[in-house]
Amino acid sequence: MLTRFFYMLREGGMKTSVTELLTLLGAMKQGLAGTSVDDFYYLSRSCLVKDETQFDRYDKIFAAHFRGIEDAFRSLIADVPEDWIRQLGTLDLTDEERAEIESLGGFDEIMKALEERLAEQDERHEGGNKWIGTAGTSPFGVGGFNPEGVRIGKQQGGGSRRGVKVWEQREYRNLDDSVELGTRNIKLALRKLRRFAREGAADQLDLPDTIRSTARNAGYLDLKMVPERHNAIKVLLCLDIGGSMDDHVRVCEELFSAASSEFKHLEYFYFHNFVYESLWKDNRRRHSERIGVQEVIHKYGPDYKLVFVGDATMSPYEIVYPGGSVEHWNEEPGAAWIQRLLNHFPKSIWLNPEPEQRWPHTPSVKITREIMEERMFPLTVRGLDEGIKRLR
Amino acid sequence: MTDNRFKGTDSYIATEDLMMAVNAGVTLERPILVKGEPGTGKTMLAEEVAAALGMPLFDWHIKSTTKAQQGLYEYDAVARLRDSQLGEDRVHDIGNYILKGSLWQAFESEQRPVLLIDEIDKADIEFPNDLLRELDRMEFTVFETGETIQARHRPVIIITSNNEKELPDAFLRRCFFHYIRFPDEDTMQRIVDVHYPGLKKDLLREALAAFFKVREMPGLKKKPSTSELLDWIKLLLAEDIPPEALRAEDNRKAIPPLYGALLKNEQDVHLFEQLVFMNRGGRQ
Numbered sequence: 001m002l003t004r005f006f007y008m009l010r011e012g013g014m015k016t017s018v019t020e021l022l023t024l025l026g027a028m029k030q031g032l033a034g035t036s037v038d039d040f041y042y043l044s045r046s047c048l049v050k051d052e053t054q055f056d057r058y059d060k061i062f063a064a065h066f067r068g069i070e071d072a073f074r075s076l077i078a079d080v081p082e083d084w085i086r087q088l089g090t091l092d093l094t095d096e097e098r099a100e101i102e103s104l105g106g107f108d109e110i111m112k113a114l115e116e117r118l119a120e121q122d123e124r125h126e127g128g129n130k131w132i133g134t135a136g137t138s139p140f141g142v143g144g145f146n147p148e149g150v151r152i153g154k155q156q157g158g159g160s161r162r163g164v165k166v167w168e169q170r171e172y173r174n175l176d177d178s179v180e181l182g183t184r185n186i187k188l189a190l191r192k193l194r195r196f197a198r199e200g201a202a203d204q205l206d207l208p209d210t211i212r213s214t215a216r217n218a219g220y221l222d223l224k225m226v227p228e229r230h231n232a233i234k235v236l237l238c239l240d241i242g243g244s245m246d247d248h249v250r251v252c253e254e255l256f257s258a259a260s261s262e263f264k265h266l267e268y269f270y271f272h273n274f275v276y277e278s279l280w281k282d283n284r285r286r287h288s289e290r291i292g293v294q295e296v297i298h299k300y301g302p303d304y305k306l307v308f309v310g311d312a313t314m315s316p317y318e319i320v321y322p323g324g325s326v327e328h329w330n331e332e333p334g335a336a337w338i339q340r341l342l343n344h345f346p347k348s349i350w351l352n353p354e355p356e357q358r359w360p361h362t363p364s365v366k367i368t369r370e371i372m373e374e375r376m377f378p379l380t381v382r383g384l385d386e387g388i389k390r391l392r
Numbered sequence: 393m394t395d396n397r398f399k400g401t402d403s404y405i406a407t408e409d410l411m412m413a414v415n416a417g418v419t420l421e422r423p424i425l426v427k428g429e430p431g432t433g434k435t436m437l438a439e440e441v442a443a444a445l446g447m448p449l450f451d452w453h454i455k456s457t458t459k460a461q462q463g464l465y466e467y468d469a470v471a472r473l474r475d476s477q478l479g480e481d482r483v484h485d486i487g488n489y490i491l492k493g494s495l496w497q498a499f500e501s502e503q504r505p506v507l508l509i510d511e512i513d514k515a516d517i518e519f520p521n522d523l524l525r526e527l528d529r530m531e532f533t534v535f536e537t538g539e540t541i542q543a544r545h546r547p548v549i550i551i552t553s554n555n556e557k558e559l560p561d562a563f564l565r566r567c568f569f570h571y572i573r574f575p576d577e578d579t580m581q582r583i584v585d586v587h588y589p590g591l592k593k594d595l596l597r598e599a600l601a602a603f604f605k606v607r608e609m610p611g612l613k614k615k616p617s618t619s620e621l622l623d624w625i626k627l628l629l630a631e632d633i634p635p636e637a638l639r640a641e642d643n644r645k646a647i648p649p650l651y652g653a654l655l656k657n658e659q660d661v662h663l664f665e666q667l668v669f670m671n672r673g674g675r676q
Contacts, residue, residue: 015561017561017565019565019566020565023420023422023568026420027416027419027420030419030420032412032415032416032419038408039408039412042408042409042412042413043412043416045409045569046409046412046413046416046568046569046570047416047568047569049569050425050559050564050565050567050569051564051569052427052571055571207469207470211469211473214473219476219477220477221473221477
């Protein structure tokens with residue numbers, strides 16, 4: 001029972017375990033799932049999924065597996081235009097056709113169109129690609145194929161309409177973890193970089209050591225103190241600013257605010273498009289107050305983790321040629337300067353706010369990735385996670 | 393089983409999926425893990441379940457320094473050491489220095505209790521792993537005295553998390569999971585209704601409309617949540633604000649009164665005022 005569903009979940013990349021399946025079966029044996037599909041959906045989700053970022057994936061698999069069953073349920077309760085929806089055959093579509101249907105537009109548009117079509121249509125329909133009915137490619141009806149389609153299971157007179165089922169609403173879509181970051185998400189990811197160490201003044205009572213030395217001291221109190229534990233990680237953040245980065249200001253701000261509250265030792269610098277001989281800390285005084293990259297290298301030890309944030313989108317000349325900078329004449333190419341930084345800071349990554357799919361189309365991203373030895377990651381929760389693994 | 397099903401209470405509106413998770417946890421005697429935005433009533437849930445099912449409630453609030461052991465018991469070695477140096481009698485019985493933790497107290501309860509483990513994600517990342525056996529078998533051993541404490545009744549365990557740390561898989565597998573979504577407008581109306589039953593319909597409608605508008609504002613650092621809405625309504629009632637004052641269409645008073653209860657962040661208040669100001673400028 002449910003074994004097939006269980007393996008579908010596993011194949012779908014969910015980490016559902018046997019224990020959880022057994023729990024679900026146990027719960028069903030106790031009669032918890034009741035008699036409705038909705039109840040079963042809630043129960044199974046609460047047993048099998050332990051992470052809200054996986055809800056969306058679960059909903060999809062659930063829908064795929066229980067489509068037939070749900071139809072059966074519905075036909076029991078339906079007081080519907082039954083012959084509109086009677087399932088006669090399932091369409092076999094090619095991938096191109098699917099893509100075409102996918103391009104039909106968002107859910108809202110479909111809902112709007114549905115209202116219009118409901119007003120127009122007043123008889124049973126089958127096949128075809130516009131009217132509501134079965135086995136067609138219209139977004140409305142049952143048994144056809146349309147990824148954003150609306151299921152019509154109940155319709156009385158002019159009004160009440162049963163739309164997408166609970167799991168088909170896919171309300172948790174936003175929580176999938178490849179979405180962009182919020183401050184809190186970033187903090188969570190950065191937290192994985194923490195490393196605690198005892199440093200500074202000894203101001204905490206070290207109970208085990210006190211007891212040990214008191215025992216050695218023939219029972220007379222011998223207090224031992226230790227310093228408090230602090231996060232000892234040191235981070236050097238270099239942010240690209242201006243130009244093509246304007247689209248990503250918000251996510252960079254969030255990263256920055258999360259990072260500054262998370263790390264005690266955080267230093268940051270700005271650069272424009274690429275790193276050359278100097279960086280700056282204050283954008284308003286970027287032309288007067290600069291700090292040389294050499295100075296950065298001298299000042300911050302190799303125990304700092306170096307993180308670049310930038311879209312690496314520019315003309316390749318700006319990286320590999322002397323004088324390539326758009327702002328000034330640089331004696332040495334940016335690639336030489338970044339190489340100096342990379343040699344000094346062995347742990348370094350590049351975070352790129354541009355979506356990963358676009359990287360291969362930009363030559364400068366390719367060059368930067370080569371310089372970074374592939375340590376470039378998208379600025380999403382997953383990308384940050386992977387990046388931080390490389391920093392540890 | 394029918395009589396001890398949790399269906400929400402007079403003061404707590406539970407959605408269908410939440411009820412399912414709670415009932416599954418109660419029936420199968422497994423912990424229920426509840427996640428969700430801050431202020432959506434995660435902690436309240438435990439209190440309400442206890443009230444609804446007539447069970448005593450034990451709570452254990454987790455801090456960043458909490459150790460799993462502290463939920464079981466603590467051995468107050470320093471007190472014993474001090475007593476020994478003062479030559480007190482009670483020093484001979486180690487049991488005098490064992491302080492019971494919340495878990496122990498819940499295990500000892502005469503009646504089946506509810507145990508709330510609040511904000512488990514605040515503790516160290518290994519914390520949940522240290523509790524696996526205790527939550528599974530509902531027993532533990534006191535090493536100092538050698539006795540084994542066993543739960544008389546398996547407590548209903550409700551664990552809340554704000555998602556600040558990922559919880560270990562082994563721990564998750566033992567729990568039922570529920571994610572409290574932010575309530576939609578209908579549910580919110582019901583929630584406010586149970587908290588302020590006498591509230592005038594029009595005031596409530598205006599307040600809710602204003603509240604959801606504020607929530608939809610782009611760029612807020614911390615969106616106001618249910619508990620903030622309830623506080624705000626309380627203030628509105630106390631100040632006797634007329635419903636008309638909340639109507640955002642009214643250009644001159646476009647800022648909802650007492651919005652300090654909704655926005656808890658300086659930058660948010662600032663942004664909010666700016667947006668309202670721009671809005672007003674555009675309309676006139």
